């Protein structure tokens with residue numbers, strides 16, 4: 001009997017100690033946000049991907065920006081646990097989040113919101129493997145074996161995934177970024193994976209389908225969860241302050257575009273004249289025009 005208890009303690013100890021590996025042991029760009037929860041965010045703007053280790057296996061959030069990053073993530077998972085990757089949850093449909101499913105599945109079962117498989121097929125770029133391969137010999141090697149893998153499970157509105165000791169609540173965010181966006185909330189750990197409704201100090205590539213009032217509603221919803229850590233779809237882990245920053249930005253943008261439209265200015269004139277000097281240090285300034293397009297649509301009520 002004593003021997004069995006020792007085995008249990010030894011197993012528990014190894015589980016805890018491996019889970020608490022410092023992020024620097026996994027390589028540059030890795031952030032540890034809680035025991036067993038690691039985020040790969042190589043810089044301020046690149047797509048993030050994350051692993052959540054449980055006693056029953058790993059849950060991945062997104063499949064990383066490109067196959068080289070995915071392979072770095074796979075190596076990191078191996079350092080942290082010998083358990084398989086059981087699930088991969090997509091926070092959005094775009095290929096910088098979903099193209100690398102093939103590196104995780106099998107064995108991972110892929111879960112996304114309804115519409116993801118269809119959007120992936122619609123956006124499919126037959127040249128992407130070739131384009132990536134041309135970047136470097138390492139990338140050429142890393143794209144080997146590519147095939148498109150659509151989600152195995154598409155949920156609608158809400159879903160709960162229980163694995164080992166952890167609970168993942170999947171929440172659909174309507175019209176905030178892609179055709180199907182998912183926030184993932186870990187209520188016990190108070191960690192929120194927030195998709196790309198907000199990033200970190202950067203102008204987001206707003207598609208025409210984005211509705212600013214829905215984006216603002218998503219911030220309200222996500223803040224009401226009271227998370228301790230917020231992991232955006234791009235950029236390093238942060239807090240709910242990113243929602244406040246983007247709320248300030250979109251509110252001011254809509255107000256300025258609205259004022260100029262009231263003065264009778266056309267969309268083209270607004271795009272030429274409108275500046276946002278307070279946000280001059282945000283990344284991707286070239287996307288201000290796209291942001292104005294979406295704000296203009298919102299002030300015109302469509």
Ligand SMILES: [Zn+2]
Pocket residue numbers: 092094177178196
């Ligand atoms: Zn995207």
